Amino acid sequence: MTLNRNLNRRFVERDRQWHPAAYTPGYKTSVPRSPSQALVSLQTPSVSELTGPEFSRLRMGPHDNDLLLNFRDADSPGLPVGERVIMFGRVVDQFGKPVPQTLVEMWQANAGGHYRHKKDSYLAPLDPNFGGVGRCLTDDDGWYHFRTIKPGPYPWPNGINTWRPAHIHVSVMGPAISTRLITQMYFEGDPLIPICPIVQTLKDEEAVGTMIGRLDMARSRPMDALAYRFDLVVRGELQTYFENQ
Template sequence: MVRKPGEYFQRDRDIHPPAFTPGYKTSVTRSPQKALLSLEQSLSEMTGPVFNHNAIGELDHDMILNYAKDGEPIGQRIIVHGRVMDESGKGIPNTLVEAWQANAGGRYRHKKDTYLAPIDPNFGGCGRCLTDEEGYYYFRTIKPGPYPWRNYINSWRPAHIHLSIFGPSFSQRLITQMYFEGDPLIDICPIVKTIPDEEAIKRLIAPMDLNASVPLDCRAYKFDIVLRGRRSTLFENRLEGN
């Protein structure tokens, strides 16, 4: 079936954190100061890349091995897995899921990250995969560490993994963060606290899944991503309404 291009729904701002949240300091300067403008979407925004398995490398989903040079990275070996679904629970196939994260010490491989924790020479912190016919995705990685940031004097971000989900066009790219069950920093994180809906916060926390763990190797965390509906995952840049 060929889908006719048409404009997507605009962001539903009533279910998202307000842009201006003084407890999250950088929102003070980054939040809009003037009325927002509505712009028509161009054809290039409503159409976009088609991904297939030929575009995915053999180790793209394995962040333990895809950057390793002279050994494996240091840290807790984990599996992150789940399904990308619509509001009725139907899996979305052939969807590109990208992940990026800090290493076990809480440092990103980025020139602007100046945290004192060392860079792991065998860990790049990036991966990607395509969902299968049931919408299932799977990554193998190192559990990231928390890190300090200059919000208040002693602010720390909980351990988290960033996830990007590509729809059928560039304007349907959705970005979220996955947190880990039991992390005490989640409840006091100024970014998490901007989310007004407690249930939406819970949907960002991945429970440990021992059934998917590999004995004597990796623990697993399950994180399902729901694209639409009342139980949808909270996305940082949602361009569609619920």
């Protein structure tokens, strides 16, 4: 892995009135995680902010972006249980230009809403044929593509009866270290989206919309999988909303 040393770029400042406040008591875990001191403004970006990993030589497995196949082995030759979906989209920078050969990673719960993680105590069972993680590189026009299972919603202890909508976590590096984005894709039409305490930290419906994957019947595979398009904008005024951490 090498460094992309294009220093002739500029970044548009994030609109912090659009993104959620770090301290949002309705989302309880934001309380201990929010900064206790004012943010520091960096007027001139450093070299470390303007450079980033160059992934074109990263060795990828044949099924890294296919979660139906990438957890199979000789002892577990079956397919995952659940609704098969395609998740795809385009990664662009703050000026609408595609970001080629950048790393997109994703992780998710299985169809029952259970993560393959030792601290996940939800009563839904694990799927022996589903790992829940994937990665790919964008092509020359910024497109990425995954095949997976639609994750299930699950309860979490933010309130007495609080549920997370079905969602897929996404990490994308973008053209430099400072453009790395971690967000979530929700599924269009899910009634749990507007009542999720994390989503409610946003006060702008347009910002919420940046996190929703839109059903795309033209890209769906007949008798196989529905497709959802989820475009990602890294950095700048129109950046996709990132997780409140």
